[in-house]
Structures are given as C-alpha cells and as structure tokens.
Amino acid sequence: MxxxxxxxxxxxxxxxxxxxxxxxxxxxxxxxxxxxxxxxxxxxxxxxxxxxxxxxxxxxxxxxxxxxxxxxxxxxxxxxxxxxxxxxxxxxxxxxxxxxxxxxxxxxxxxxxxxxxxxxDRSRTFENLKRIKAWIPIDSSYNLGPGPRITPEEQQAMYPLSRCMTCGACLEACPQFTRDNNFVGAQIISIARYYNMHPNGKILKDERMEVLMGEGGITDCGNAQNCVKVCPKEIPLTESIGVIGRAATVYSIKKFFSK
Ligand code: SF4
Ligand code: FES
Missing domain, CATH: 3.10.20.30 (Beta-grasp domain)
Incomplete structure (x- = not known):
C-alpha cells in the first residue's frame, strides 16, 4: 500500500x-x-x-x-x-x-x-518541429489586423493538442522511435495536426503532409499506442495519428489527380 x-x-x-x-x-x-x-x-x-x-x-x-x-x-x-x-x-x-x-x-x-x-539532448525533436514547419506563417513588421475567427468548437478541438510541451515522453515510450532511425513520433504528428487545423497554419498543410508522408513519417508508426498512455498532458495522440493517416490518403489522391 x-x-x-x-x-x-x-x-x-x-x-x-x-x-x-x-x-x-x-x-x-x-x-x-x-x-x-x-x-x-x-x-x-x-x-x-x-x-x-x-x-x-x-x-x-x-x-x-x-x-x-x-x-x-x-x-x-x-x-x-x-x-x-x-x-x-x-x-x-x-x-x-x-x-x-x-x-x-x-x-x-x-x-x-x-x-x-x-x-x-533533445535537438532531434526541435529539428523535426522545423521540418514540419510547426508555426503560423504570418510575419510582418506592421499590424496585420485581427486574425481569422476560430469558432468555440474549433478552439475546443485544438486546445488539447496545443498542450504539448515537447517533453519527449511519448517518444521514449514508443518502440518505433529509436536512436538510429528517423521516425518523427507521435508528438510531431500531433503538433502537425494542430497547425493544420489552424486557419492560418493550414496554409502550410501540404508541406507538412509531404514531410509526414516521407521517410520517418506516419507510415513508421507501429500502432503500439504506448505514446498516449504516458503523455502527461493527456493529448489524444492515437487520434492524431489516425487523423493524419487519413489526411495522408486524401493528400495522395489529390496529388495523383493534380498531375
Ligand atoms: S508526451 Fe505528450 S506532452 Fe510530451 S512530447 Fe509527447 S505529446 Fe507532447
Ligand atoms: S520542470 Fe518543467 S515540467 Fe518539470
């Protein structure tokens, strides 16, 4: 006891x-x-x-x-x-x-x-954040005015994803994330989902999808689901992996027909 x-x-x-x-x-x-x-x-x-x-x-x-x-x-x-x-x-x-x-x-x-x-040394994590362009691509030296509106429903869906503190716990628990491969892990996949949902962040959605569909991306996930069990912020990581997996399918079809 x-x-x-x-x-x-x-x-x-x-x-x-x-x-x-x-x-x-x-x-x-x-x-x-x-x-x-x-x-x-x-x-x-x-x-x-x-x-x-x-x-x-x-x-x-x-x-x-x-x-x-x-x-x-x-x-x-x-x-x-x-x-x-x-x-x-x-x-x-x-x-x-x-x-x-x-x-x-x-x-x-x-x-x-x-x-x-x-x-x-968690630099790998921060390099991966740069790879998926984990930012809102709005930068200016003058006032751009108010940003686009985000509905309460959208805010509610985005908030849990925004709580990631890049601690690396989900990567430590993941059998697919090893020192000698380049799998990005659940954390990066979930953060990409967050920025893809944001009205301004989604401007870079295709570029993020290219990274997540490349080497070390979404297909390297083995669905062990350890990530979600250890995340201290209770981020719905397996849900994010599912969402990005489906987005990858849609993106590949779109790419195929736009050739
Ligand atoms: S365990 Fe949770 S808070 Fe920590 S890096 Fe992973 S997703 Fe982010
Ligand atoms: S000191 Fe910041 S999470 Fe522990």
Whole structure:
C-alpha cells in the first residue's frame, strides 16, 4: 500500500550517472530526506546541496534539468522507477511504498543522447518541429489586423493538442522511435495536426503532409499506442495519428489527380 511519507524520513535513490556523452554510465546510491510533499526534483535538489553518496563519498552533484517546476516545460522528463515522467510532478508518496527499503531508480531518457547524468539532448525533436514547419506563417513588421475567427468548437478541438510541451515522453515510450532511425513520433504528428487545423497554419498543410508522408513519417508508426498512455498532458495522440493517416490518403489522391 502506498501511504504518505512521514516527516523526518529518508528515501534511497539509485541514480544512473554518466560523466560525459561518451563516458560509461554507472549507478550511484544516495539517501535523502523526504516528506509528504517531496517530489523527485526536490530530492535531486537535496542531493545537489550536499552531494554525498549513501556510502559517504563526496561526489559531483548529479546534473538534471528543471525550469517551470509545474509540469509545463517538460525539461525534467526522465525515467523514474522504470517509467518516463516529469521529476517535478512526481510525488514520492505516489510512487514509493511507505517504509519501503527499495531505492527509487532514476535514469535519463534512453531515446536521446546523454549530455551528462540526467540531461539529454533533445535537438532531434526541435529539428523535426522545423521540418514540419510547426508555426503560423504570418510575419510582418506592421499590424496585420485581427486574425481569422476560430469558432468555440474549433478552439475546443485544438486546445488539447496545443498542450504539448515537447517533453519527449511519448517518444521514449514508443518502440518505433529509436536512436538510429528517423521516425518523427507521435508528438510531431500531433503538433502537425494542430497547425493544420489552424486557419492560418493550414496554409502550410501540404508541406507538412509531404514531410509526414516521407521517410520517418506516419507510415513508421507501429500502432503500439504506448505514446498516449504516458503523455502527461493527456493529448489524444492515437487520434492524431489516425487523423493524419487519413489526411495522408486524401493528400495522395489529390496529388495523383493534380498531375
Ligand atoms: S505529446 Fe505528450 S508526451 Fe509527447 S512530447 Fe507532447 S506532452 Fe510530451
Ligand atoms: S520542470 Fe518543467 S515540467 Fe518539470
């Protein structure tokens, strides 16, 4: 049974560390104070304040990222107890049984190159956002006036898609997204759907479809559906994959007849 941690208690952490991108990873154990409100980021911060292992060795503090501390930026995404999630919103009492002597394991995401310890290089994601032109193509040095109207129904359909924080959790959980292929993953497919729905964003719809129908695009999805299970923002990723899959069929027919 999982119960709130008590004041004054400590918890064991087993952190997979890596000193540099090419160095060999190794595990290091820590024991840190923990209370009912502790989350994994607060445990990592405690270690940083006094980086001493459970065995008493003084070490360099584990590197980790954190920015918003409220599950909005996605920077603190890591694998905690074998599941990808955000360290800032992972309450220790929710994942660690009361009085357990077992350590909490903390590892960097495996689908991205490690820079150091828990910090990974997610540039691939940002390159893919550029590939699908994940923006509204309106740019000007003068006032263009009000944009086109978006109905409440359209807003309602677009809002869940707009919540993606490019954390990479869906990519970490996806068996088709590997370090040595170029599958864009559910995140990019869903973001493309979002921009294709926007009245101005849809100006670039065909260009996005070209990318999504090319190598590493929609056809690489194996329909494992892991993405939707781990998305902290509950984005309907499998629905987006279905929508883009159908849009790809329509686009190919349109292309065929416009030759
Ligand atoms: S779709 Fe969800 S899991 Fe994937 S990057 Fe966006 S917020 Fe993270
Ligand atoms: S610090 Fe921003 S999501 Fe955790």
């Amino acid at each position: 999982i119960a709130p941690a008590e004041k004054g208690k400590t918890v064991k952490l087993n952190i997979l560390r890596q000193d540099s991108p090419d160095a060999k990873p190794y595990w290091q154990n820590f024991e840190v104070p923990c209370n009912a409100g502790s989350n994994v980021t607060s445990l990592l911060r405690s270690i940083s304040e006094s980086p001493v292992t459970a065995g008493g060795a003084k070490v360099a503090p584990p590197a980790y990222e954190a920015s918003c501390l409220e599950e909005v930026c996605g920077s603190c995404t890591m694998v905690i107890n074998g599941r990808v999630r955000q360290a800032c919103s992972t309450l220790v009492r929710k994942i660690h049984p009361h009085d357990s002597e077992e350590p909490i394991t903390i590892e960097p995401m495996t689908k991205f190159p490690v820079i150091r310890d828990l910090v990974v």
